[in-house]
Amino acid sequence: MASYTYTPTPDQGAKASVVAYLVVSCVVLLLMMVFGLLMRLEQSQFTAIGGLWFYKIMTLHGAGMVGIVAIAGAAIMWHFLRQYVELSTGIFVANLVIFLIGVVMILASVLIGDFHAAWTFLFPLPGTSMGMWSQGAAALFMGGLLVIGVGFVLLHLDIARAIIKRYGGLGRGLGWPQLFGPDDGNAPPPAVVASTMVTIVNLVGLVVGASILVMMLVNLYVPTFEIDALLAKGMIYFFGHVFINAVIYMAVIAVYEILPRYTQRPWKSNKVFLASWTASTIMVMFIFPHHLLMDYAFPKWFLIMGHIIGYLNTFPILIVTGYGAMMIVYRSGIRWDMCSRLLFVSLFGWAVGAMPAFIDGTITVNYVMHNTLWVPGHFHTYLLLGMVAMVFGFMYYLVKPDENARDSAIDVAAFWGFVIGTMGFTMSFLYSGKESVPRRYAEHLPEWVPYDRIASYFVILLLASVLVFVFRFLTRLGLAGRDYQRASLARSIAT
Amino acid sequence: MKLTSSHYAARMGFGLGVLYLLLATPVARDWMEASMSRHMLVQMPLLVVIGILASRLLPTHWQNSVLAHLGGAIPFVVVALFASTYWMLPRALDAALNDPVAEVAKFISLPLLVGFPLVLAWRRLTLIGRGFVWTNFISMLAVLGWLYIVAPVRVCNSYLVNDQESAGWYMVIGAVLLFLWWLGTLFVGGGVGPDKPDRNGTGTSLA
Ligand code: HEM
Ligand SMILES: [Cu+2]
Numbered sequence: 001m002a003s004y005t006y007t008p009t010p011d012q013g014a015k016a017s018v019v020a021y022l023v024v025s026c027v028v029l030l031l032m033m034v035f036g037l038l039m040r041l042e043q044s045q046f047t048a049i050g051g052l053w054f055y056k057i058m059t060l061h062g063a064g065m066v067g068i069v070a071i072a073g074a075a076i077m078w079h080f081l082r083q084y085v086e087l088s089t090g091i092f093v094a095n096l097v098i099f100l101i102g103v104v105m106i107l108a109s110v111l112i113g114d115f116h117a118a119w120t121f122l123f124p125l126p127g128t129s130m131g132m133w134s135q136g137a138a139a140l141f142m143g144g145l146l147v148i149g150v151g152f153v154l155l156h157l158d159i160a161r162a163i164i165k166r167y168g169g170l171g172r173g174l175g176w177p178q179l180f181g182p183d184d185g186n187a188p189p190p191a192v193v194a195s196t197m198v199t200i201v202n203l204v205g206l207v208v209g210a211s212i213l214v215m216m217l218v219n220l221y222v223p224t225f226e227i228d229a230l231l232a233k234g235m236i237y238f239f240g241h242v243f244i245n246a247v248i249y250m251a252v253i254a255v256y257e258i259l260p261r262y263t264q265r266p267w268k269s270n271k272v273f274l275a276s277w278t279a280s281t282i283m284v285m286f287i288f289p290h291h292l293l294m295d296y297a298f299p300k301w302f303l304i305m306g307h308i309i310g311y312l313n314t315f316p317i318l319i320v321t322g323y324g325a326m327m328i329v330y331r332s333g334i335r336w337d338m339c340s341r342l343l344f345v346s347l348f349g350w351a352v353g354a355m356p357a358f359i360d361g362t363i364t365v366n367y368v369m370h371n372t373l374w375v376p377g378h379f380h381t382y383l384l385l386g387m388v389a390m391v392f393g394f395m396y397y398l399v400k401p402d403e404n405a406r407d408s409a410i411d412v413a414a415f416w417g418f419v420i421g422t423m424g425f426t427m428s429f430l431y432s433g434k435e436s437v438p439r440r441y442a443e444h445l446p447e448w449v450p451y452d453r454i455a456s457y458f459v460i461l462l463l464a465s466v467l468v469f470v471f472r473f474l475t476r477l478g479l480a481g482r483d484y485q486r487a488s489l490a491r492s493i494a495t
Numbered sequence: 496m497k498l499t500s501s502h503y504a505a506r507m508g509f510g511l512g513v514l515y516l517l518l519a520t521p522v523a524r525d526w527m528e529a530s531m532s533r534h535m536l537v538q539m540p541l542l543v544v545i546g547i548l549a550s551r552l553l554p555t556h557w558q559n560s561v562l563a564h565l566g567g568a569i570p571f572v573v574v575a576l577f578a579s580t581y582w583m584l585p586r587a588l589d590a591a592l593n594d595p596v597a598e599v600a601k602f603i604s605l606p607l608l609v610g611f612p613l614v615l616a617w618r619r620l621t622l623i624g625r626g627f628v629w630t631n632f633i634s635m636l637a638v639l640g641w642l643y644i645v646a647p648v649r650v651c652n653s654y655l656v657n658d659q660e661s662a663g664w665y666m667v668i669g670a671v672l673l674f675l676w677w678l679g680t681l682f683v684g685g686g687v688g689p690d691k692p693d694r695n696g697t698g699t700s701l702a
Contacts, residue, residue, distance in 0.1 A: 091623060153630055154623060161622035161687055169684030200678070203630070207674065211634040215641055224647040 006266040013481040014079055014398050017093050021075035022395060023477070024096065026470045028068040028103075029388070033466060035061040037459045040425075043444045044452040052132075054442035055116035059141075062119030063106055066244055067148060069383065071099060072391045073250030074155060077198065079394075080191040080257045085162035091154050098151030105144030113137025118440070120240060121145070121213075123232035127220045135220055142220075146213045149206050156199045156206070163196055170196050174281065175274040187269040190256035197281045198246045204285060205246070209239030230297055234288075241288040248350065248382065249280075251390040252321060255343050258397055259325060261487035262340050263332035267324055276316030283313035290357070293366040303363065310361035314354050322347050333491030338407050339400060340487075341415055342393030349385025349422070353378060356430060371440075374433025381426040384462075385419065392418075392469045399476035400486045414468035421462025428455035504552045511549050518542065519602060528592060531654040532662040536669065539582055539605055546610020558615055568619040571612035572628060578608035583639060585650035592653045622687050626677075633674045640666030 014022070035057045041047045042054050049057075078092055109115040115137040117125040126138040163173040167188055173196030175187035187193070212235040219227050260267045289306025292298055325347050334340060356378035360369050369375075396411075432451045437444065444452055517523055518541060527538040550558075562568070581587055582601065590597035617625065643663030649656050 088623070154627065157623045157626035157630075160626065160681055164622065164681060164684045164687050167684075169682055171682040172684070200681075203626075204674075204678070207630050207634050210630075211637050214634070214638045218638070218642070225642060225645050226647075227641075227645075 006260065006264045008261075008264065009083075010483060011261065011486050012083060013479075013483045015082075015089065016481065017089055017096070018075050018079045019398075019477065019480050020093075021071055021078075021096055022391075022398075022480075023474070024100075025068055025072035025075065025391065026395075026473060028064060029072070029391075030463075030466065030470055032061050032064045032068065033459075033463055035064070037456065037463060040452055040456045040459055042442060043449070044456045045444075045449055046453070046456065051442045052114070052116065055118070056110050056114065058440065059116045059118050060107070060110050063141075063145070064103075065383075066119060066240075066247075067099065067103065069247045069387055069391070070152065070243065070250075071096070073247040073387070074152075076254045076391065076394050077159075077191075077195050077250040078155075080253050081159065081162075081195045084189060084192050085159075085166040087162050088158045091158040095151040095155040098154075099148050102144040102146075102148035102151070105140050105147060109137045109140035109144060113140060115141045117141075120236060121216070122236060123212075123216055123219075123227055123229055126216065127223065139217060139220055142213050142217055146210060146217075149210050149213070152202060153206050153210075156203050159195055159199045160203070163192060163199070167192070170200060174278050175269055176278070178269070179271055179274040179278060183271055187274060190267050190269055190273065191253045193269055193274065193277050194249055194253050194256070197277050197284075198249050200281055201242050201284050202246050205239045205242030208235050209243070212236055212239065230295060233292065233295070234298075237288045237291045238285070241291065242284060244379075244383075245284050245287075248387045248390075249317070251346075251387050251394075252317075252350075254390050254394040254397075255321065255325060255347065258339065258394070258487065259328045259343055262334050263328050263490040264493050265328050265332065267328065273320050273324070276320040280313060280317050283309050283316075287313045290361040290366070291370075293361075293363050294370055307361060307363050311358065314358045314361075318351055318354055322351060331492075335488040335490060337396070337400065337405075337488060338411050338415060339393045339397040342389045342396060345415075345419055346386050346389035346393060349389055350382050350387075353380075353382025353386055353426075356381070356433075368436070369433060371438055372433040373429045373437050373439045376439055377426050377429030377431075377433050380429060381422070384422045384426065389418070392466075392473075395469065395473040397486055398480040399473055401476065401479060403485045403488050405488075410468060411472065414465040417461050417465035418469070421458045421460075421465055424458030425455050425462055428452070428458065508549065508552050511545050514541075515545050515606075518545075524598075531588070531651065531658040532665050534588060534591075535583075535662055536665050539601070542602065542605035543579070543610045543613075546606025547614050548610075549606065550611045550614035558618065562615050562619065568616040568624065571616035572620075572624070575609045575612045575616070578604055588654075589652050619689050621689055622681075629673075629677050633670050633677070636666050636673070637670035640664065640670060 038047070038049070038057055039054060039061065042049055074092075074095070078087060081087060113136060114133045115126075115129075116133070117129070117138070121142055126142065127135070129138065160170060163170060167173050173188055173192055175193055178184060178187035188196075212232055215225075215227055216232070218225050256267050286305060286309045289298070289302055290310040293303050293306060295303075325344065328334075329344065336344075356374060359365055360374060360378065428451045432448060433439075435448070435451070437448045437451070518527070518538065524538075526533070528534045562571070565571070582605065587597070587601075591601045592598075620628075640663045643650070643659050643666065645663075646659065650659060654662075
């Protein structure tokens, strides 16, 4: 058996490019959250912007959020991964630039061209607008997604290159020699294992996504080249699901890298850890059929596979990560600051958010729940209280003034505001889902409106808290790039 | 250069020349070109592969100086891209069947304008460039396969619709297999590039 001890490493500041990623993330995240609020206000009948604007905003919110959390996740992954392997800053910056070009295309498509077929661009909707938007607008939207995809392909190719160069192959990046052979203690650190997994699944997802996007672009202009609608749905959900799932696997690197610094206990890449990441590498690619359970035309084995793998994949990484975090924190006398709080709560948010998906992944439940607000309830929980909490935790970490800096009462209040606001907001979604309120409806029946109104108040609380987070980060930006000890050592080790 | 390797180069070159001439015989051409799948997916790739293997036999310093004089890896990739795209067009297939000039052009351009530039460029590319070429090629092959499968009309005068459909399916299957193979090479650590300039047996990896 390998033995694990903690070896302290100096804490590195973020490169300017990482800071640029995070600043863009803050701004876009805030804007998209305001869009989210606008949708809830409309459903609450506090406003009357009308269906067209609701769906335009919904399209921007979906595409914008998915894109921006991917950017934020990539920033976290890149910041830590480059401490182990030699990454190209040029490619990293190129990805951000390409992303912004794609964003401009999407904005133009929606705001000028009135495209509003949702971020999932489900075939055949983009091409059958009934005159609501032009072919050009649809092409611009799908082209924008394609452009963003190209940037991420480049980023992942560079990561693959660097990991192969340092460790000798992606198999080794996942720690296979230590997983399948004797554990010599030389398995790559968790940050590398996670980056390897994300790179593999995203490369596969993006190639499939690019293919269906090109097919739909061809079909848009030459409709006689017909697309099988089920095939299109399968490919789109494969790509979309892998991509959005990968985001949390990038962000969790912050937990692996930062929490151990507080308690000086190592985060082990032991066999169980490696096994769960390898298992999820495969399962993440076969889990998407839980979105297709209602499509009876799919072969039965395919849907049953989705059901089973959906069940199985809920757990490995989540449990390994949750358990790992407990081991780091348990009786360590950890000092809670904004960063450690947010990172710790993110694991709770992830776990809580995964449960509704587990339930919805059950075929019989799915028939009644799937197109209700239950589903947004699920993914908003794990993305906001899980993924986004990791991002803000990382931001607080980077700009923490010094090792023993104390948080002001405002920040602590914002932390609780964020947790309570998010829980209230997502519980309203879940409760509405339980009451069979459909998702993606601009107008709600009078019976549903009370839930929407309650949700709106929680969203305002959540937004106010996020404003504090963002304000703190932006006003202390100068600290992000410096090298110094940020984590306050736990009471058990501090002298 | 060691004697054994030049010996090997001579034999390899001879073998490739024989294969090339064999492909060019009327019997082989008639058989290959009788079906769209064999024409597009066996004969033409073989010509490219012959070009690739033959170019690798050229002396390293010579390859390097050509690369240096003609502007590096990217122009070479672009040339290969355009030349190979042209031969994916149904009209080009028809031309090759009906017009001897086009047939000769095919036999010359596939090794020379696709295989050769790829070999030169490959040496300079890292996994970023190589992976970019592979991922693009694979997704385009799949999309092209789909186009051939669903095309509402017969795209070639010389081939039947069902031939075109099976060619499409082979392309889709080929794309999937290529993708798996390429990912496999990453798992075992191949293709990071760039190849060392002094290494003998140039452009050693395909991935
Ligand atoms: C303040 C925070 C947020 C609010 C108020 C908010 C609000 C909403 C609302 C009201 C909807 C439409 C629900 C429906 O009726 O179908 C929605 C959909 C969605 N949201 Fe959020 N959201 C927030 C944060 C996020 C985050 C952080 C993400 C991260 C990825 C996200 C991703 C999405 C996606 C993908 C959809 C689905 C769009 C579609 O159905 O096409 N949201 N959100
Ligand atoms: Cu899902």
